[in-house]
Amino acid sequence: MKKWVKGLCVGMVALSLSAIGSVQASPETYYAGKSIRIVIPFSPGGGTDTFGRLIGQYLGKHVPGSPTVISENVTGAGGLLGSNEFAERVAHDGTTLLTASGHLNLRAFLGLRGLRLDLNALEPVVAAPMGHVTAIATRAGIDKPEDLAQAKGRLTKGITDPIGLLESLIALEMFDLNYRPVPGYSGRGDTRIAFERGELMINTQSTPAYLSRVVPLIEEGKAMPLFAIGFIDADGNPVRDPAVPDMITAPELYERIHGEKPSGMVWEAFKAVVPLVQNTRGTLWMHGDIPDDAKEALRIGVERMVADPEFIAASERILEGYEIIHGDDLGQIKDSMAAASPEVIAFLREMLSTRFGTQFED
Amino acid sequence: MLEALINALWILLDPFRMGMLFAGVAIGILVGILPGLGGLMGMALVLPFLFGMDPYAGIALLIGIAAAVPSADTFPSVLMGIPGSSGSQATVMDGYPMARKGEAARALGAAFAASMIGGLLGALALTAVVPFARPIILAFGSPELFMLTLLGLSMVGVLSGNRPIKGILAAVFGLVLGTVGGAPVAAEYRFAGDFLYLYDGFSLVILALGLFALPEIVDLLARGGAIADKKHGLGSGWMRGVRDTLNHKWLVFRHSVIGVFIGFIPGMGSSIIDWVNYGIVVQTSKDKSQFGKGDVRGVIAPESANNAKEGGVLMPTLLFGVPGSSAMALFLGALMIFGIEPGPQLLTRELDLVFVIIWSLALANIFGTLICLLLSKPIARLTFVPFHYLAPFIIVIVMLGAWQETRHWADLVFLLAFGVLGWVMKRTGMPRPPLLIGFILSTLAERYLWMSYNLYDWEWLYRPGVLIIAALSIVLMVAGARIKRSAQQSVPDGGES
Numbered sequence: 001m002k003k004w005v006k007g008l009c010v011g012m013v014a015l016s017l018s019a020i021g022s023v024q025a026s027p028e029t030y031y032a033g034k035s036i037r038i039v040i041p042f043s044p045g046g047g048t049d050t051f052g053r054l055i056g057q058y059l060g061k062h063v064p065g066s067p068t069v070i071s072e073n074v075t076g077a078g079g080l081l082g083s084n085e086f087a088e089r090v091a092h093d094g095t096t097l098l099t100a101s102g103h104l105n106l107r108a109f110l111g112l113r114g115l116r117l118d119l120n121a122l123e124p125v126v127a128a129p130m131g132h133v134t135a136i137a138t139r140a141g142i143d144k145p146e147d148l149a150q151a152k153g154r155l156t157k158g159i160t161d162p163i164g165l166l167e168s169l170i171a172l173e174m175f176d177l178n179y180r181p182v183p184g185y186s187g188r189g190d191t192r193i194a195f196e197r198g199e200l201m202i203n204t205q206s207t208p209a210y211l212s213r214v215v216p217l218i219e220e221g222k223a224m225p226l227f228a229i230g231f232i233d234a235d236g237n238p239v240r241d242p243a244v245p246d247m248i249t250a251p252e253l254y255e256r257i258h259g260e261k262p263s264g265m266v267w268e269a270f271k272a273v274v275p276l277v278q279n280t281r282g283t284l285w286m287h288g289d290i291p292d293d294a295k296e297a298l299r300i301g302v303e304r305m306v307a308d309p310e311f312i313a314a315s316e317r318i319l320e321g322y323e324i325i326h327g328d329d330l331g332q333i334k335d336s337m338a339a340a341s342p343e344v345i346a347f348l349r350e351m352l353s354t355r356f357g358t359q360f361e362d
Numbered sequence: 363m364l365e366a367l368i369n370a371l372w373i374l375l376d377p378f379r380m381g382m383l384f385a386g387v388a389i390g391i392l393v394g395i396l397p398g399l400g401g402l403m404g405m406a407l408v409l410p411f412l413f414g415m416d417p418y419a420g421i422a423l424l425i426g427i428a429a430a431v432p433s434a435d436t437f438p439s440v441l442m443g444i445p446g447s448s449g450s451q452a453t454v455m456d457g458y459p460m461a462r463k464g465e466a467a468r469a470l471g472a473a474f475a476a477s478m479i480g481g482l483l484g485a486l487a488l489t490a491v492v493p494f495a496r497p498i499i500l501a502f503g504s505p506e507l508f509m510l511t512l513l514g515l516s517m518v519g520v521l522s523g524n525r526p527i528k529g530i531l532a533a534v535f536g537l538v539l540g541t542v543g544g545a546p547v548a549a550e551y552r553f554a555g556d557f558l559y560l561y562d563g564f565s566l567v568i569l570a571l572g573l574f575a576l577p578e579i580v581d582l583l584a585r586g587g588a589i590a591d592k593k594h595g596l597g598s599g600w601m602r603g604v605r606d607t608l609n610h611k612w613l614v615f616r617h618s619v620i621g622v623f624i625g626f627i628p629g630m631g632s633s634i635i636d637w638v639n640y641g642i643v644v645q646t647s648k649d650k651s652q653f654g655k656g657d658v659r660g661v662i663a664p665e666s667a668n669n670a671k672e673g674g675v676l677m678p679t680l681l682f683g684v685p686g687s688s689a690m691a692l693f694l695g696a697l698m699i700f701g702i703e704p705g706p707q708l709l710t711r712e713l714d715l716v717f718v719i720i721w722s723l724a725l726a727n728i729f730g731t732l733i734c735l736l737l738s739k740p741i742a743r744l745t746f747v748p749f750h751y752l753a754p755f756i757i758v759i760v761m762l763g764a765w766q767e768t769r770h771w772a773d774l775v776f777l778l779a780f781g782v783l784g785w786v787m788k789r790t791g792m793p794r795p796p797l798l799i800g801f802i803l804s805t806l807a808e809r810y811l812w813m814s815y816n817l818y819d820w821e822w823l824y825r826p827g828v829l830i831i832a833a834l835s836i837v838l839m840v841a842g843a844r845i846k847r848s849a850q851q852s853v854p855d856g857g858e859s
Contacts, residue, residue: 081768357550
């Protein structure tokens with residue numbers, strides 16, 4: 001309650017200020033006296049929320065004109081309500097930004113039914129990456145990742161929202177593994193407990209969660225790492241996950257098993273999904289058609305923010321071993337989307353709707 | 363371990379950290395008193411201030427909020443028949459009738475004493491169970507969780523009093539309402555059409571406020587006068603309530619343990635805890651005649667449990683990084699801001715931190731209860747104020763409570779719709795709690811049934827845990843029915859002699 005009373009006051013002040021001072025704009029003065037609202041379409045406390053709040057905490061100080069930055073959770077319908085509000089009901093003047101997760105970006109990219117966010121009309125302001133690692137229970141009876149095809153028993157894999165796990169599903173698809181999906185889990189944490197309990201045979205976690213909570217299981221002899229999803233560089237080649245540089249990646253494992261590099265539709269889909277999910281675990285988006293002065297002011301703000309020692313110290317714990325993506329590096333987010341052919345998108349939609357019943361916009 | 367225990371107390375006794383603990387308790391009491399707002403809201407309010415704060419102080423602040431809410435949410439439940447937060451719905455059942463009889467202070471005294479003891483037992487349980495927590499949590503797979511939802515549904519009978527058919531109808535309707543929105547095990551949205559608001563299903567807070575708050579307000583206004591009759595007075599005050607609780611030591615202990623235990627199991631959600639405890643206390647009591655009319659045991663049982671549960675829900679949160687309740691999801695986010703990685707390694711590497719959490723929980727319960735006790739006398743006097751002075755204020759608060767759920771206009775429309783539903787149910791003698799239980803358990807039952815089947819085909823039916831919980835539900839139901847029948851027989855016997 002307090003929060004929106006405060007929001008109201010700030011809004012009124014901003015309104016009155018913008019009414020008085022519509023002087024000529026430049027990046028230096030564009031945000032003077034304005035406030036920036038960051039829409040976070042998730043409930044407070046999750047990884048993406050924490051990233052959004054971190055940025056919200058420091059960005060205002062560094063953007064020229066020192067705007068007040070307010071982070072607001074607009075929850076509902078798995079992120080759809082907040083995203084649609086940002087897409088359709090805010091002014092395109094740079095005073096409203098959106099914090100999306102990698103999987104929300106993926107939903108928009110694939111055109112999930114009900115989501116009206118068009119990533120092509122947006123531009124990233126700043127982003128943070130996050131890798132993932134897949135592990136298998138020792139009960140499956142294999143002792144090295146190369147034997148994956150010989151795994152025994154019910155190869156159960158917990159499903160939350162299938163798009164929210166797509167990078168791991170597409171990797172299993174690449175190995176043509178006949179796994180048994182078990183839908184109904186409410187989050188990756190849930191699937192991890194079920195994995196530990198022995199209900200689930202195959203489990204994918206974010207790399208930090210893997211390091212802190214799956215590694216102890218491996219030490220107990222209950223599980224074995226299969227592969228890291230790994231990253232895809234600007235030229236479309238697989239690279240290792242910087243947080244687990246010693247772990248083999250899925251494309252490398254494929255090459256080891258089959259003696260050739262992965263190719264074909266599944267591989268194209270992998271190359272489209274992985275950068276989009278993993279480079280944008282947290283992404284701050286702006287509308288693409290906001291004034292150039294606003295874009296420039298935000299760019300300057302981000303560059304100053306990432307150099308601020310206080311921000312670096314605070315972000316270290318939240319980024320969990322990865323580096324902020326800013327400046328020219330942000331280009332790769334849209335490049336990887338542009339590189340995906342319509343056939344790849346159709347393939348992914350087909351796979352999700354036949355296998356899991358996911359519904360898409362026509 | 364003992365050393366860490368004492369060390370943690372010293373860490374916490376720092377003036378700034380204690381100040382934060384008090385601030386947390388104060389915020390918790392405030393959001394607890396306001397209907398519809400709970401620990402989640404309180405924690406969300408302070409989240410922006412955690413960046414850069416001393417981790418121990420931040421944890422004391424958050425735990426202060428979490429611990430004080432289930433004490434303070436008793437006020438609206440008892441005084442106005444409006445659930446103060448989703449954890450104190452069952453307190454309405456007997457607490458409010460006590461207030462109507464002019465025993466508000468007694469009900470509050472009993473509730474607060476039970477809250478404090480329950481909260482302390484919860485903190486104690488957290489300490490004692492720390493070494494065994496992991497195997498216990500791991501023992502509850504999807505099939506066992508499904509059986510627990512059935513155990514919850516078997517409570518419907520006792521919560522319907524002497525109107526079992528109407529109660530079952532209400533529960534079935536609740537199950538149906540629970541199916542609206544995203545399906546738990548498929549990527550489809552039921553009865554939602556293109557209305558995105560319904561993708562999440564109905565909100566429990568709005569349903570509870572609509573069912574219980576609006577009908578009460580309408581009827582009180584129609585009747586005129588104050589909530590309690592002045593000639594009854596405040597009763598013999600809150601000391602009598604405290605003594606009630608002390609006289610029911612065993613009850614407090616039993617329900618605290620049940621509260622910790624259910625809180626402990628991730629995936630059950632904490633909103634069912636007070637109902638399960640209310641159901642059990644009714645089922646296991648010899649003399650049921652006063653339940654629903656102002657039996658102090660109906661206040662003591664859910665109130666001991668809802669404070670004790672905070673000790674329970676912390677367990678999966680700390681050990682597995684899986685939130686035991688929605689407020690704990692936020693607590694997890696805060697741990698992330700402080701760079702604390704939850705997991706079993708906390709117990710070996712950061713035992714100090716775990717004990718700071720436990721001490722915060724214990725101290726916040728004591729402070730929270732004492733403040734609530736001090737407040738109880740002046741606040742209880744509100745029940746003598748002519749209700750038409752209070753009603754506008756309460757309606758606004760209830761609407762704000764509903765509106766903060768998603769801040770979508772549909773929040774208010776559904777509040778009104780459920781209000782009308784609740785009023786019709788109240789007028790036709792249809793019990794409302796079974797509807798709420800059906801609603802809470804609908805998604806859970808569907809999810810865990812399908813998950814059990816997908817994981818084990820039908821083999822899950824033979825799992826020992828499943829059989830034990832099935833036996834327990836049957837024993838509880840049969841025993842409940844027996845006691846009820848013998849109670850009914852003894853009444854006419856007594857009348858004849």
